[in-house]
Amino acid sequence: MIAPVYKTISNAEATANHSNLDGLRFGMRENGESVDEVMTASRTAGFSSYVRARFLIGSYSLFEENQDRMFRKAQKIRRLIVEAYAKLFEDADIVLTPAAMDTAPLMKESADLRFGEDRFENEHMQLANFSGYPSLTMPLCLAENGLPLGINITAKPFAEQTMFDVAYGLEQIIDWKEAPACLIK
Amino acid sequence: MSYQVTIGIEIHCELKTKTKMFSAAPTSFGALANTKTSVIDLAHPGVLPCVNKEAVRLAIKACGGLHCTIDPLVKFDRKNYYYSDLPKGFQITQQFHPIGRDGYVVIKTDEGEKQVRIERIHMEEDTAKQFHKDTGTYIDFNRAGTPLIEIVSRPDMHSAQEAAAYVEALRRTLFYLNVSDVKMEEGSMRCDVNISLSDDPNKLGTKVEIKNLNSIANVQKAVQAEIERQSALLDAHEPIIQSTRRFDEPSKTTVLMRKKEGNVDYKYFPEPNIFPIQLDEQWIESILNHLEELPEQRLERFMTTFGLNEYDASVMVNDRDMADFFEEVMKDTKEAKKAANWVIGDLSAWLNKNNKTFATNPCKATDIARLVNLIEEGTISGKQAKEVFEEVMTGKKPDDVIQEKGMQQVSDDSTLIAMINEVLDANPQSIEDYKNGKNRAVGFLMGQLMKASKGQANPKKANGLLVEELKKR
Known part of the structure; x- marks a missing residue:
């Protein structure tokens, strides 16, 4: 959807x-x-x-x-999606998700994804576009292939400071260049 | 054959804000091309609009003065099309939520007063201005982004006179409200007229649009010309083609500009970069409670407070600067009718002749008031006053002029009687004529008296005294 x-x-x-x-x-x-x-x-x-x-x-x-x-139909569905998303924030200040399930494709591997499949793991990143909630993505750890994996930190409307605080805190306790991927499995 | 004429009018009016509708660039007229622009109005990549609060305030004033219901939720939409004078490729306007609805304006027609309903008033931004020359088309973006209100009437007008009266009434109201300069000749007010004719009162004919009308007189002429054109076509059973026309002054006819090619789809959708703004109801209330006096209110007041007749009051109310000047004059005199006569008559004529208006009037209201009072007191006659007036317009004070020219009117009884008797002594025949019932003799003797007194005898007084002295002889 x-x-x-x-x-x-x-x-x-x-x-x-x-x-x-x-x-x-x-x-x-x-x-x-x-x-x-x-x-x-x-x-x-x-x-x-x-x-x-x-x-x-x-x-x-x-x-x-x-x-x-x-x-107009898309706009209406967007509103419903945002309303559902907002419910997550009733009990939490921050929602954490992996930015993507995999590392970025290599240049030689990338196919023409123009009208390709839409994978759920990447769709959720559009929730911030729909809702306008403050959202930040940063590297969390390294995968087995040596490329970074990211984590997304989203906060309530106008709670940018909370978002930055949590991101900063994570940065202090995890050095993404050293952290192994199993941390997020 | 005479047809049912239906006319609707759309007016675009530039609001007199300091800056643009969506940016801080200054509004201007006549400035050097492309010197009053900003990246926002030039639609550079990545710029965002910011709503001009003063423009919203002026739009609310206009809605108030035109009796519209105001929508406290301000929302904007995009009207999408490509054109060289439209930098963004869309115009930010209010398609779905106009700020004002269901208003009206009162016009005077031959049949009395009539209400022309206003369907909607909405805010939008102006386009750039194009100049077509032999060397190409030149675009000046100074005007792009200027705040506009678009006022759409209902098709309530049925003649050229009504159309002109509507534009006139609207213009006057907007001017009184201080929301716009409303100078049609400068483009700060633009008028598009839609006309259709029909022989069936239950059906509307094909609509023709007339654009680029630059004066109220031309609105009337253009509408009249178009009625005649369409009537002739309908009489000959020829079809009316939906089109856009302009008024050609030399030939006093409407001329085809372009045919209407079906309906353009502007793909209206809400402007995503401007969040809907909920206006504070108290703010709206305070704006509406502090509107300037409207023309109809001023007309009423001039008639009741100053006792002026409707004609005199209307003439002045129609020119706000003239009405302002008149009120200034009335601060120093009680003679409303006389003051009105001077303002509407001699002063207006002088200003016209010297290419000035009441806005650029060199004489002071206190001087006109003094002139009126001097006549009323009998110090000078009405005729002398005209001479004094000419001098006052060169910058002199009325009293100084009278002094200089020794124009002091003679009103003292004894002096007058002495002069009268001198004249009577010199004209025994006239005394005889009067005794024989020839009243014309009085006129002749008055003439002699005025000559002898170098025009300074107070005519009214002198006449009375003369007749008295004649009777004694």
């Missing part, structure tokens, strides 16, 4: 947020016979196909005839 909601909202916002990049006032500008052509050419050349795909999807979800079942 989180991934489609996140994608819908972020793509829609992104398409509008990046409408300022039209080649007219700054940045790269491609030639054209008219303003429309200049804008279109500049944006086509200036964004990768991946980004343009996201913009298209975002724009599509914002069309009047699509908003109810796409954008």
